[in-house]
Amino acid sequence: MKITHIAVLAxxxxxxxxxxxxxxxxxxxxxxxxxxxxxxxxxxxxxAMAKGDVPFNKEVAQRYATVIAELSDLPLxxxxxxxxxxxxxxxxxxxxxxxxxxxxxxxxDRFTVAAKALPAAAGDLATLKTALAELGKTCKGxxxxxxxxxxxx
Numbered sequence: 001m002k003i004t005h006i007a008v009l010a011x012x013x014x015x016x017x018x019x020x021x022x023x024x025x026x027x028x029x030x031x032x033x034x035x036x037x038x039x040x041x042x043x044x045x046x047x048a049m050a051k052g053d054v055p056f057n058k059e060v061a062q063r064y065a066t067v068i069a070e071l072s073d074l075p076l077x078x079x080x081x082x083x084x085x086x087x088x089x090x091x092x093x094x095x096x097x098x099x100x101x102x103x104x105x106x107x108x109d110r111f112t113v114a115a116k117a118l119p120a121a122a123g124d125l126a127t128l129k130t131a132l133a134e135l136g137k138t139c140k141g142x143x144x145x146x147x148x149x150x151x152x153x
Contacts, residue, residue, distance in 0.1 A: 025084030029091055032080035035071050039115075042067045043135065046118075049125070050132050056125045065118035065128075068135075072115035076108055090151040097146050104146055111138040 023031070042064040048054045049061055075081065085091075086098045097104045114135040121131035 023079075025082070025087075028078070028080045028082060028085045031078060032075040032085070033091075035075050035080070039068050039071055043132070043139075046122070046128065046132055050129045056128075058123055061122040061128055062119055065122035065131075069116045069119050072112045076105070076112075092148050092151055094146045094148050104142075107138070107142045107145065111135070111142060114138045 045054075045064050046061060046068075049056045079085075081093070081097055081104070086093065086095060114131070114137075118128075118131050118135065121127040
């Protein structure tokens with residue numbers, strides 16, 4: 001049942017990617033911000049378990065980890081960093097995303113690889129902590145280089 005659900009989600013995501021690639025830039029910006037917000041909140045829940053702020057729950061951890069893994073590459077696949085998404089709406093994305101596209105993609109790919117490793121690691125608290133540390137490094141790398149502290153238009 002879970003595999004079928006994930007397969008349906010993956011197919012729907014890919015189909016949505018094609019449709020989103022044709023979306024207006026302001027809609028693409030909202031899409032990438034929404035995906036990042038969901039990832040951040042899911043990451044926060046996992047980190048709360050890793051820190052011992054809430055009890056570790058294998059099933060819940062795996063659900064959050066799966067959400068992060070499934071959403072990790074969708075902003076790039078959907079064109080949410082495409083032409084025109086560097087302006088026109090409030091965004092914290094640094095202009096270097098577009099002036100250094102190869103470097104940005106490499107950094108984003110490192111995040112995706114770390115995110116895709118989370119579900120397998122979420123079955124055990126010790127491995128989850130290690131995987132979250134790796135994910136955190138990739139998040140920090142992108143935020144330090146490709147995210148500004150203030151919104152811009």
